[in-house]
Amino acid sequence: MKKLLIACSVATFGVGGQALAQADYPDRPLQMIVAYSAGGGTDIAARTLAPYIGKYLGGDVAVINRPGAGGEVGFTELANATPDGYTIGFINTPNILTIPIQRKTRYSLESFTPVSNVVDDPGGVQVRLDSPIKSMKDLVEYARSNPSAVTYGTTGIGSDDHLAMLALERQADVKLTHVPFPGSSAVRSALLGGHITLGVFNMGEAVTMLRENQIRSLGQMGETRWSEAADVPTLKEQGFDIVQGSARGIAVPAGTPDAIVEKLAKAVNDAINDPEFQKKAAEQALPLAASSPKEFSDMLYKLRDGYVELWKEQPWVKN
Numbered sequence: 001m002k003k004l005l006i007a008c009s010v011a012t013f014g015v016g017g018q019a020l021a022q023a024d025y026p027d028r029p030l031q032m033i034v035a036y037s038a039g040g041g042t043d044i045a046a047r048t049l050a051p052y053i054g055k056y057l058g059g060d061v062a063v064i065n066r067p068g069a070g071g072e073v074g075f076t077e078l079a080n081a082t083p084d085g086y087t088i089g090f091i092n093t094p095n096i097l098t099i100p101i102q103r104k105t106r107y108s109l110e111s112f113t114p115v116s117n118v119v120d121d122p123g124g125v126q127v128r129l130d131s132p133i134k135s136m137k138d139l140v141e142y143a144r145s146n147p148s149a150v151t152y153g154t155t156g157i158g159s160d161d162h163l164a165m166l167a168l169e170r171q172a173d174v175k176l177t178h179v180p181f182p183g184s185s186a187v188r189s190a191l192l193g194g195h196i197t198l199g200v201f202n203m204g205e206a207v208t209m210l211r212e213n214q215i216r217s218l219g220q221m222g223e224t225r226w227s228e229a230a231d232v233p234t235l236k237e238q239g240f241d242i243v244q245g246s247a248r249g250i251a252v253p254a255g256t257p258d259a260i261v262e263k264l265a266k267a268v269n270d271a272i273n274d275p276e277f278q279k280k281a282a283e284q285a286l287p288l289a290a291s292s293p294k295e296f297s298d299m300l301y302k303l304r305d306g307y308v309e310l311w312k313e314q315p316w317v318k319n
Contacts, residue, residue, distance in 0.1 A: 025085055025259075025260055025263065026057060026058065026059035026085065026086065027059075028059070028086065029059060029060040029061070029062055029086075030054075030057075030059060030060070030061045030062070030085070030086050030087070030088055031061075031062050031063075031064050031086065031087055031088075032046055032050055032053075032061050032062065032063050032064065032088050032089055032090070032250075033064050033066055033074050033077055033078045033081075033087065033088070033089035033090070034046045034063055034064065034065050034066070034067075034074060034089065034090050035066055035067065035071035035072075035073065035074025035075050035078075035089070035090065035091075035092065035095075036065070036067050036071060036074070036092070036155065036182065036183035036184070037065060037067040037182050037183030037185055037186060038065050038183075038185065039183070039185035040155075040183040040184040040185045040186075040205065041119075041121065041184050041201070041202055041204055041205040041246075041248070042090050042092060042183075042184075042248050043063070043065060043183070043185075044205075044284060044286075045090070045118060045119050045248060045284075045286055046063050046090055047063050048277070048280050048281065048284060048286070049118060049268075049271055049272070049277065050062070050063050052270075052271035052272075052274050052276075052277045053264075053267050053268055053271045055271065055274070056266070056267040056270040056271055056274075057263070057264070057267040061088075067182040067183050068182055069099075069156070070095050070099060070155065070156025070157055070158060070159060070180065071092055071095040071096065071099065071155070071156065071159075072095075072099050072105060074089065075089075075091060075095075075096055075099070075105075075107055076105065076106050076107050077089075078091070078107075078112070078251065078252075078253060079106070079107035079111035079112060079253060079254075080106065080107070080111075080253070081253045082253070083113075083252065083253040083254065083255035083256040083257075084256065084257075084260070085252060085256055085257070085260035085261075085263075085264065087252070087253065088115070088250055088251070088252050088264065089250070089251060089252075090118075090248050090249065090250060090251075091112060091114075091248070091249060091250075091251045092246050092247070092248050093160070093246055093247045093248075093300070093303055094158065094159065094160050094163060094246070094303065094307060095155070095156060095158060095159050095160075096109070096112075096300075097109060097300065097303055097304045097307050098158035098159075098163070098307050098311075098316070099158055101158075101304075101307055101308060101311050102157070102158050102311070102315070102316065102317050103317075109300060109301065109304055110254060111253065111254050112251040112252065112253065112254055113251060113252050113253070113254050113255075113256050113261055113293070113297075114249065114250075114251050114293055114296040114297040114300060115249070115250040115251055115252060115261060115264050115265050115268055115293055115296070116249055116250050116265055116268040116269060116272075116290055116291055116292065116293065116296055117247050117248070117249035117289055117290060117291040117295070117296045117299070118248055118249050118250060118268070118272065118288065118289070118290065119204065119246075119247070119248045119249075119286055119287055119288060119289060120245060120246075120247045120248075120287055120289035121202035121203060121204040121205070121245050121246050121247075121248065121286075121287050122202065122203050122220050122221045122222035122226055122244075122245040122287070123160050123161055123164050123200065123201070123202055123203070123220070123221035123244045123245050123246070124200070124201065124202060124203040124206050124217050124219065124220045124221060124229075124232070125139070125152075125198055125200055125217065125218040125219050125235075126191060126198065126199040126200070126201065126206050126209075126215045126216065126217050126218070127191075127197070127198055127199070127215065127216050127218060128191060128192065128194065128215060128216070129213065129214070129215060129216055131197070131216065133197075133218065134216070134218075135218055135219075135238070136218050136219050136235065136238040136239075136240065137238065138218075139198075139218060140172045140174055143172070143174035143175070143176060144172075144173070144174055147174070147175040148175050148176070148177050149177075149197075150174075150176045150177065150197045150198065151176070151177045151178075151179050151196045151197045151198070152165055152176055152177070152178060152179065152196060152197060152198035152199075152200050153179045153180075153181050153186075153187040153190050153191060153196040153198070153199050153200065153201075154178065154179075154180055154181065154187065154200050154201075155180070155181060155182070155183055155184055155187065155201070156180045156181070156182075157178075157180055157316070157317050158316055158317065159180075159246075160202075160244045160245055160246045161200035161201060161202075161244075162178060162180070162200075162316065163244060163310075163316055164200065164221055164235075164242050164244040165178070165200055166314075166316055167240075167241075167242045167244075168235075168240060168242060170314075171240055171241065171242070172240070179196055184201040184202070184205050187199050187200070187201050188201065188205070188209065191215065192214065192215075198218075199215070202245065202246055203217070203220050203222075203226055203228070203229050203232070203287075204228075204284075204285055204286055204287050206229070207228050207229055207285040208284070208285065210229065210232075217229065217232045219232065219233055219234060219235045219237075219238055219240075220232045220233070220234055220235070221234065221235055221242055221243055221244045221245055222234060222243065222245065223236070223243055226287065228285045228287070247289070247299065249291070249296050250264070250268050252264065261293060262293075265292065265293050268290075269290055272288060272290045273290075
């Protein structure tokens with residue numbers, strides 16, 4: 001009987017202690033993992049948003065960059081972190097979904113609990129201002145006459161940029177040369193430096209360069225023209241059935257207590273709706289697209305189903 005009482009007391013203390021810890025959450029700083037290099041679109045969004053999450057959560061949020069392998073390094077670190085709410089991170093489509101399809105990884109979509117989407121950013125095809133390529137038509141004509149001569153930079157194999165250009169190759173019957181980078185900031189630097197023909201990165205990352213007259217955009221990959229780049233035609237308008245982009249949102253390791261996930265989701269939602277944050281997001285042309293944990297989760301699983309089918313039909317990398 002004494003042993004039973006002790007066991008019950010320990011169990012009660014454990015449950016009570018866990019509840020107390022969750023009630024006090026957060027009682028120390030959080031770290032936000034970004035799976036791409038500093039200066040890229042995800043990094044900029046993360047560093048802009050983090051202070052506002054901290055404001056509504058009641059604690060500091062430090063951004064930690066863990067680039068490499070198309071995002072796999074950072075995604076793996078997030079997936080394997082202690083599920084206590086103190087490690088959160090940005091996850092990016094399609095990379096978070098396509099990497100485990102194309103190779104063996106130490107994470108899967110089930111390794112995460114989605115919290116909220118933040119940004120939904122259409123892809124884009126960019127060239128230097130001095131490029132003789134003025135349109136997608138010019139690009140295709142040049143590529144047909146010069147097989148494999150056109151080089152294009154992306155944020156990695158299986159990224160939205162990469163999948164879009166593979167679709168272009170199929171639809172236009174051309175051969176291009178892929179050059180993967182650890183993040184979009186590296187792609188932009190390579191483009192401006194003349195090291196690649198095309199920089200294929202999201203319009204939210206391109207729009208400032210367009211405004212500063214640093215680059216020319218040949219086309220964007222949304223269903224319709226994004227309002228912040230209304231003079232850039234879509235690829236569909238130019239005869240290519242290509243719609244591609246990247247959703248970037250917050251997730252935590254699977255197993256994080258529901259109460260903490262709910263508290264995080266509310267803080268992220270409040271942060272996104274903060275007038276001061278929205279002003280900064282508009283200045284940076286961040287295409288905001290907030291969601292609930294369920295909405296974000298449903299979107300991710302639906303997208304994964306589509307990429308699994310695509311892989312079966314047209315693998316985007318040869319193993």
